[in-house]
Structure formats: C-alpha cells, structure tokens
Amino acid sequence: KVEDATKLWGKTTGEVYKILKEKTGYSQAGIMCVGPAAEGKVAFSCIKVDGRTFGRGGAGAVMASKNLKAIVVKGQGRLNYANLAELKKRIKPREVRKACQDLADYGRAIYTESINELGCYPVRNFQTAVFSEVDKVNARFMKENFFVKSQACFKCPVACLKVCRVKTGRFEGWTVAPEYETIWALGAQ
Incomplete structure (x- = not known):
C-alpha cells in the first residue's frame, strides 16, 4: 500500500x-x-x-x-520460481563463494591492496597513485583488528558486509567496515 x-x-x-x-x-x-x-x-x-x-x-x-x-x-512464506530445478543448476552458491573468497573474507575493502599495487590508488587527489601506508587501512588490517562477523544481503552467498567493533578510543563502538571508496576518500586524500 x-x-x-x-x-x-x-x-x-x-x-x-x-x-x-x-x-x-x-x-x-x-x-x-x-x-x-x-x-x-x-x-x-x-x-x-x-x-x-x-x-x-x-x-x-x-x-x-x-x-x-x-x-x-516484509516478505512471508517461500519464494516461488518459474523453474527451480533450472535455477539450482545454474546458480551454485558454493562456486560463487569460492570465486569471491577474498570478497567474502574481507569485504570490498580488499580492493585497496590490488588497486594500490596497480598504481591506481587516489592519493592527495591523484598527485600520486600509490599509497605508502596502505597496510594501515587495508582489509587485512581491519580484519585482524576490528571484524566481528559477516552479514549478507538477502540470499547473497558472498556476505561482504563486515560488522566491526572498535574497542577503544574516540570511535569506540559498533559499526560496519568501510568499503574501498570510503577508505581512499578518507585515508589517502
């Protein structure tokens, strides 16, 4: 309504x-x-x-x-598919998860490393394209220090949303991990 x-x-x-x-x-x-x-x-x-x-x-x-x-x-009940057997044959969540394992483990922040290695990381409005301190803001650092659990959008096998806890300091509390764009915009700029 x-x-x-x-x-x-x-x-x-x-x-x-x-x-x-x-x-x-x-x-x-x-x-x-x-x-x-x-x-x-x-x-x-x-x-x-x-x-x-x-x-x-x-x-x-x-x-x-x-x-x-x-x-x-707000849904109730089961989803109805025109051809569930065909859908199951074509979509295999385990294969999707395997192909997206880094994304599943680290969230979209995983892109910080590869983009930096490619020399495409926006630093100081692209005055340079390599961030020398990427290890202080990358996904591996965040996973080691802040990740608590993963969450997924409805029916998504990847679960790239990472729930985080900052244990001390000015930003103490619960939040979600920043994604790649937020990291470079607030970290390297």
Whole structure:
C-alpha cells in the first residue's frame, strides 16, 4: 500500500529507518529510503538500502523527485520460481563463494591492496597513485583488528558486509567496515 510520508520528509535516513521499523513492527523489514540531500535534488545523493548505500548517478535525487521517501518490504512464506530445478543448476552458491573468497573474507575493502599495487590508488587527489601506508587501512588490517562477523544481503552467498567493533578510543563502538571508496576518500586524500 502507498502511504503519505509528509512526516518523514526532512528526516535523515537513520531517523526514517527507526520510525518505519517502529511503525510497521517489522524488525526484519527491508527498507529503502532517501534523506535531505536527495530531497534537495543533490546530484550525487544516494539511496540507503538496509544501511547500505546505492550511491552512483544521483539515484537518491531521482527517487525523491518522484516524491518517494521510502519503501518498506516484509516478505512471508517461500519464494516461488518459474523453474527451480533450472535455477539450482545454474546458480551454485558454493562456486560463487569460492570465486569471491577474498570478497567474502574481507569485504570490498580488499580492493585497496590490488588497486594500490596497480598504481591506481587516489592519493592527495591523484598527485600520486600509490599509497605508502596502505597496510594501515587495508582489509587485512581491519580484519585482524576490528571484524566481528559477516552479514549478507538477502540470499547473497558472498556476505561482504563486515560488522566491526572498535574497542577503544574516540570511535569506540559498533559499526560496519568501510568499503574501498570510503577508505581512499578518507585515508589517502
């Protein structure tokens, strides 16, 4: 059903998540929403999907321009497939996981090392393309020091989202591991 979201307009995505989870009573509901940047038609605004960010091409601004603040999904029962046998034959989660083992073990932060080795790592707005201190921000460092568990998007065999705990200091607490783009943008710039 479609509902009036006037009371949600102007709220951040975090606020929207909290309000909609409480309102619907669906603690496990999937939520896709936009925040104030999207409402203001910011060209690079994002859509948040269950805490993850769909951030390419201003999709948030497009969603907000349609006066669409959020979508909440809560499924029940089993998924029905047109041809389950054929689907199982073609999609083999173990093979996907094996092919994506580094991604499964370390998340998207694993790209920091290979991109740095290729000389394509954005450092100081591409004044150089190799980050000499990549070992202080790479996925292996984060796994050794912060990773607690992995989470997956619905039915994804890779589970590249890494739940982390910072045990001491100013940033003590729970969070998710940054992805490659966040690491270079906040680390090497």
